[in-house]
Amino acid sequence: GENVEQHPSTLSVQEGDSAVIKCTYSDSASNYFPWYKQELGKRPQLIIDIRSNVGEKKDQRIAVTLNKTAKHFSLHITETQPEDSAVYFCAAKGFNKFYFGSGTKLNVKP
Amino acid sequence: DTEVTQTPKHLVMGMTNKKSLKCEQHMGHRAMYWYKQKAKKPPELMFVYSYEKLSINESVPSRFSPECPNSSLLNLHLHALQPEDSALYLCASSQGQSSYNSPLHFGNGTRLTVT
Numbered sequence: 736g737e738n739v740e741q742h743p744s745t746l747s748v749q750e751g752d753s754a755v756i757k758c759t760y761s762d763s764a765s766n767y768f769p770w771y772k773q774e775l776g777k778r779p780q781l782i783i784d785i786r787s788n789v790g791e792k793k794d795q796r797i798a799v800t801l802n803k804t805a806k807h808f809s810l811h812i813t814e815t816q817p818e819d820s821a822v823y824f825c826a827a828k829g830f831n832k833f834y835f836g837s838g839t840k841l842n843v844k845p
Numbered sequence: 846d847t848e849v850t851q852t853p854k855h856l857v858m859g860m861t862n863k864k865s866l867k868c869e870q871h872m873g874h875r876a877m878y879w880y881k882q883k884a885k886k887p888p889e890l891m892f893v894y895s896y897e898k899l900s901i902n903e904s905v906p907s908r909f910s911p912e913c914p915n916s917s918l919l920n921l922h923l924h925a926l927q928p929e930d931s932a933l934y935l936c937a938s939s940q941g942q943s944s945y946n947s948p949l950h951f952g953n954g955t956r957l958t959v960t
Contacts, residue, residue: 767946778935778951779888786946824887826949831942832901833949835887 737762739827741836748815749844756839758825759807767828768801768808773838774821782823783810815843848872849952851936857958860926866955868919868936876900876942877919878949879911880935888935888951894919895942926959933957 738761748754758768766787771779785792785799785808792799796815801808812819820843825836849870858864868877876895880888893901894913902911908930910922919936933954940947 769948771949771951778953779949780951781948784946784948822885831893831895832890838885838887840885 737765737827737829737832737834739825739834739836741825741839743839744837745840745842747842747844750815750817752815754810754812754815754819754841754843756810756823756825756841757807758809758827758836759805760827760834761806762827762829763803763806765827765829765834768799769826769828769833770799770810771824771826772821773824779824812841815841817843817845819843849936849938849950851934851952851955853955854953855956855958857960858923858926859960860928862926863922863924865923866921866934866936866957868921868952869917870938870950870952871917872938872950873916874938874940874950875916876939876944876947877913878937878939879919879921880937880951882933882935882954888937892921893942900942923957926957928959931957931959 741758769784772782773779798811823839826833879891882888891905892911897913912920935954936952937949
């Protein structure tokens with residue numbers, strides 16, 4: 736089955752800096768890659784996603800890149816703000832299941 | 846607004862109790878999921894229903910029993926749970942289990958404590 740690895744497990748940045756979270760996957764059949772943000776005590780919320788036929792997608796301060804050949808995808812957050820502090824999960828979808836990474840706790844220091 | 850509604854928000858139950866978690870969505874999604882999430886861990890898949898039929902059971906103990914009465918509702922019946930079953934139980938839905946680029950929409954979860 737699919738194996739998704741996510742790094743780093745924790746990330747501390749200064750407000751205004753950029754943050755990058757990286758994920759790798761093992762199954763070349765995976766074709767959809769969403770990213771979820773989960774604030775403490777709340778549900779995971781979709782923040783951005785990318786399909787396997789797209790290399791990059793951007794939504795304001797958030798961007799995701801996908802390298803199908805290398806089987807890795809990354810989340811980029813620019814101009815970080817304290818409200819970006821949360822746990823971020825990457826995921827890869829195969830035929831009928833989502834496989835989650837282990838999560839990255841992002842701390843944005845004011 | 847949360848498009849997937851879960852009740853109750855919190856539940857405390859003894860190991861001999863029987864309780865049920867409920868989930869409802871009105872987005873016309875045909876796939877519904879139960880996930881279990883422990884602190885500081887990713888959601889862990891338990892069950893998937895596709896078009897009201899059980900599609901995936903991730904070897905979940907029989908003390909957890911899912912039910913999908915119709916395309917909008919999903920229940921999780923709990924019986925004889927163990928303290929280690931204490932966790933956040935998340936319901937989710939998607940357009941279709943095998944739909945291309947269809948994300949999961951999560952409910953707010955039920956925080957379950959087994960005493």
